[in-house]
Amino acid sequence: MSQPLRLGIAGLGTVGMGVVKIVQAHGDLLALRAGRPIAITAVSARDRTKNRDADLSGYAWETDPVALARRPDVDILIEVMGGENGPAKAATEAAIAAGKDIVTANKALLAHHGQALAEAAEAAGRVIRFEAAVAGGIPVIKALTEGLAGNAIRRVMGVMNGTCNYILTRMESAGLPYDHVFEEARQLGYLEADPNLDVGGIDAGHKLSLLAAIGFGTRVSFGAVELEGIGRISIDDIRRAADMGYRIKLLGVAQMTGRGLEQRMSPCLVPADSPLGQLQGGTNMVVLEGDSVGQIVLRGPGAGQGPTASAVMSDVIDIARGIRLPTFGQPATTLAEPIPAKAAAPAPFYLRMALADKPGALAKVATVLGEAGISIDRMRQYGHQDPTAPVLIVTHRTTRDAVDHALSRLPATGVVVGDPVAIRIESV
Amino acid sequence: MSQPLRLGIAGLGTVGMGVVKIVQAHGDLLALRAGRPIAITAVSARDRTKNRDADLSGYAWETDPVALARRPDVDILIEVMGGENGPAKAATEAAIAAGKDIVTANKALLAHHGQALAEAAEAAGRVIRFEAAVAGGIPVIKALTEGLAGNAIRRVMGVMNGTCNYILTRMESAGLPYDHVFEEARQLGYLEADPNLDVGGIDAGHKLSLLAAIGFGTRVSFGAVELEGIGRISIDDIRRAADMGYRIKLLGVAQMTGRGLEQRMSPCLVPADSPLGQLQGGTNMVVLEGDSVGQIVLRGPGAGQGPTASAVMSDVIDIARGIRLPTFGQPATTLAEPIPAKAAAPAPFYLRMALADKPGALAKVATVLGEAGISIDRMRQYGHQDPTAPVLIVTHRTTRDAVDHALSRLPATGVVVGDPVAIRIESV
Incomplete structure (x- = not known):
């Protein structure tokens, strides 16, 4: 030997x-x-x-x-x-x-x-x-760089920060508010010294940027990742989303569109019965989509001594076996400078707002949405609580710009109390 | 170049x-x-x-x-x-x-x-x-041979025949009997020319034997795979298993035990809310367990032109990149001759039987089980249908031998009508 x-x-x-x-x-x-x-x-x-x-x-x-x-x-x-x-x-x-x-x-x-x-x-x-x-013990770099090397990659998605997924699933299962569960997570030692690395989506965004480079043959461009953390997710939204058949995840999405490379790490709704929706606690999941293979889902522990060391050793053994690949799967000098997509691809959105108890309130909201070019897929109004009634809307496919425009016009209707919430629904 | x-x-x-x-x-x-x-x-x-x-x-x-x-x-x-x-x-x-x-x-x-x-x-x-x-487009050979190479493999499991999983999930969702769905599958072209390759578990058994060789460093021993097909799974069992929180899958399990290498491809109950339990239709899933990494789950299309060609191309690109590994991850001459385990590791079992409407009927069944050393975890008796009442039992961990022994003694009680059914519950 x-x-x-x-x-x-x-x-x-x-x-x-x-x-x-x-x-x-x-x-x-x-x-x-x-x-x-x-x-x-x-x-x-x-x-x-x-x-x-x-x-x-x-x-x-x-x-x-x-x-x-x-x-x-x-x-x-x-x-x-x-x-x-x-x-x-x-x-x-x-x-x-x-x-x-x-x-x-x-x-x-x-x-x-x-x-x-x-x-x-x-x-x-x-x-x-x-x-x-990336994703601890899950051999996802290998799956993407080697296992799917025959594919043009369509989309890479992932829940890649176990702490955030723990916080979101714990909020749902225990019915506790964000601040409470955040504090629990801190005491359990689940959070980085700078918690914003976790709950701000930075750590998961780092990982997404590496997957995007491999998948799309582009230079790593973490600076172009659209980052949004989980700090504004309320227990109300978790419950209401569940009512509509969704779960909220800190989801990374990278895809090459006609308008450039889209990289997002942000809270999204996903169907509760999808593999991503069913992911509980600190487990990670990565979804890889290629033109030939279709969709591959990888699930496993995203952190911890054994899983992370397992991943290190797989790299060591590869090197011992004489496997020598370029860092990102093709020579670094051939990686393209990505054109960041200015806006995310259109998607349905989940909207939540509190309506005042006034005649015609719902019609006014619907009018604003319609004027912004947003059509409604499903709507649910709950009974009045205090003086307002919660209203949930799932839109048809639209853009974030259209949603933001509509939200900016809602206060003028005089029937929406407080700030409406809008969260993207990612089709998985 | x-x-x-x-x-x-x-x-x-x-x-x-x-x-x-x-x-x-x-x-x-x-x-x-x-x-x-x-x-x-x-x-x-x-x-x-x-x-x-x-x-x-x-x-x-x-x-x-x-x-x-x-x-x-x-x-x-x-x-x-x-x-x-x-x-x-x-x-x-x-x-x-x-x-x-x-x-x-x-x-x-x-x-x-x-x-x-x-x-x-x-x-x-x-x-x-x-x-x-193995498992079509899922890069599972690579994940096991390379991605988990730093682990002593504990267990490999998989739903690796899409046709069988299609039949079982279609039986459940449409409430149709096996023969009907089998015929549907044949007409859809889902079945091999010799359908027993699919529904008899042979095709999936082939795949399991290859994973076992890599995982445990043993010579491929397909002849030692305990094979049982899905032909005897009834719509009744699918429904009753669901009542108890389980789904029935044609599940391959390979593990190295103190008594040798266990390789089984057989119908098993798995928790309905586990990744394996949630697997619908023709999709495949492989679960890899290693001593450091814990559990990794891979999910994807198990057949079809694009996925299978994607897998072929990943091998071609590996060779083009100069990746040259022994077929089963270590030199073939170093693969050990496996000692086949004579019996599967103990597990809980699902039992279903029809009880005659006689006083003390359930007590007689419980006595037979007790005498065979089988203790009952959960039991459910349904109302009488015709002259008999369906009874479901989930046992605590026991052996197939003990179960078979108990089943052989049930007819003598005079209270069990027809043949009882026993299906292993695999902990996932």
């Missing part, structure tokens, strides 16, 4: 220690599958004294991940520190310069610097792999 | 023509992703005069697929004829002998001859790829 493939692990947090555990537990199995032994030679973390629940004494220790990346006894840098700049970026650049391959779980790094890093790696004949960066 | 990769397609039926269409439609995209052009140089089919809805005039024509396999201008034999012996086997063997790689959609061929073919190919330095052989 040939020489061991030597790993240097930068970052000994949850994911890094997960990789250590797999390598220590499955040496023979990995060697059999990879065709050569896989060995950890060096590790790096800030605090050497921390108790890490595994024997690290056989590995060289570096306090500086850049020094780790340059070690002659390291073939692959496993970058599992996180952060879009700082040590993660420095170590990755150093590894490429020193002729190492990279396996990373760092979606922020690639969402911001993916193009430059991919070009540098490819110029140096090295690979950057990042299965663990 | 380097030399084109040259395909010879043996079989111009649905799948073969699907491959032709993708290569003709997506030349530039494929070359960009594969790193080299992909070209069809020769094709083979029995009837040259048939109208095939695509221009084949640029390809050499062979009437004999073995001659196609030996052509010097063919790098990869695409074997999409089907059949476990005959021309498919001869052409595959000829291709290996002539130094070609193989991409096949032929589950029967590999289920019966996979070990010998893999050894021959690996000795010759060639690869055999078969993504299209």
Whole structure:
């Protein structure tokens, strides 16, 4: 059997220690599958004294991940520190310069610097792999880059932030308001140090931008992702949407339209009985649509030590097996500069508003919608609560612009109390 | 850009023509992703005069697929004829002998001859790829062989025969008996020429045996798959199972137990609200469980021109990209001879029987079950219909042997009318 493939692990947090555990537990199995032994030679973390629940004494220790990346006894840098700049970026650049391959779980790094890093790696004949960066243990990068390589990709969708999905499903199942469940999630340790990375859709948006680059052969353009978080989703909307047969998800959608590349990460309604609608708790789901294959749905754990380390190891084993692909599935220099679509493709919308108890109130609303070119698919008015009555409307396919225009004209009717809510319904 | 990769397609039926269409439609995209052009140089089919809805005039024509396999201008034999012996086997063997790689959609061929073919190919330095052989367009071979390569696989499950799932879901939704829906399916062209390949579980069993070989590092042992078809599933059981919160699926399960490798393809009850339970119609689903990743669920079209050709093309592009793996993920000579488990792992069972209207009838049944060591989780007796009353029982975890023993003793009670039904409940 040939020489061991030597790993240097930068970052000994949850994911890094997960990789250590797999390598220590499955040496023979990995060697059999990879065709050569896989060995950890060096590790790096800030605090050497921390108790890490595994024997690290056989590995060289570096306090500086850049020094780790340059070690002659390291073939692959496993970058599992996180952060879009700082040590993660420095170590990755150093590894490429020193002729190492990279396996990373760092979606922020690639969402911001993916193009430059991919070009540098490819110029140096090295690979950057990042299965663990998107949807945790689900092998979605592989499914899209390799499994669906014979397809023109039509659309990529995903629920890719487990914390947001946990919050939304917990709001529904327990009937609790957003702020309450947000606080629960914080206490359970589900939230990032900056919670806006989760609930603002940034983390999931990073992931979407990477899938879009692979699917559509375009440069990663996280800056063009239309981001909207879940902070404004009310328990009222969750309940009313359920009444109409929908669930609310923080859903990422990327598609190439005649007007350019559309990338959105925002709350959407999806049919409650669809795979996306049925997704509960912290589980992730990615939907891939290709012209030949139709629709493929992948579901699995989006975070956690075992799943994320499983994804890292699949990249490591690929490299051990001699699988060497361009970072985004085609040479980085051939990736097109995407033209961001100015507006999302038309869709039905869910509208909720409170109507004053006045004669002709509903007719006035319908008139405003009609004047904005919006036709109504379904409408439901509930009994009066306090002085107002909740009204739900599901529109036919229309544009966000038309909806915003109509909403801006509703106050003048004098019959709508408070701010109406509009949420896109994504057809899945 | 380097030399084109040259395909010879043996079989111009649905799948073969699907491959032709993708290569003709997506030349530039494929070359960009594969790193080299992909070209069809020769094709083979029995009837040259048939109208095939695509221009084949640029390809050499062979009437004999073995001659196609030996052509010097063919790098990869695409074997999409089907059949476990005959021309498919001869052409595959000829291709290996002539130094070609193989991409096949032929589950029967590999289920019966996979070990010998893999050894021959690996000795010759060639690869055999078969993504299209299992679950159509779902990239499940890739997910298991590569995506989960860092895991000890715990269990592989799947609904992998769309026709059976169509029949079972149609029986439920339309309230129609098996024979009626079977006939519908035949008229719709959903059934193989020998319908037992579908409804007898053979086709799905072939697929399961291939997944088991990869997952557990064992030689393909289709002969050891416990097969049971759907022909005995009644509309009554489908309805009663639904009453208890379950759906009936033709479910494949492979797991390595302390008592050996268990491989079953048989009707099972699964929770109606689980992903497997929610699977409707001809769609396929595969569930992969690994020690690190937990559970991954893959869902997609299991048949049809586009999906199957998509899977074939993913193998072709892998080969073009220089990805060369052993057929079953580790060298064929290292695959272990599996010890077939003599009995399936314990599970809860669903029992249905008709009780005579006699005092103490239920007590007698409960006594027989108790004496067989079977304890009852839930029981439901319905009102009397004719002279008997339907009784449903969900047992706690027990063995098939205990269930069969209890069923054999029920007639002697004199209170059970007709044959009781017992179906395993698989925990998913």
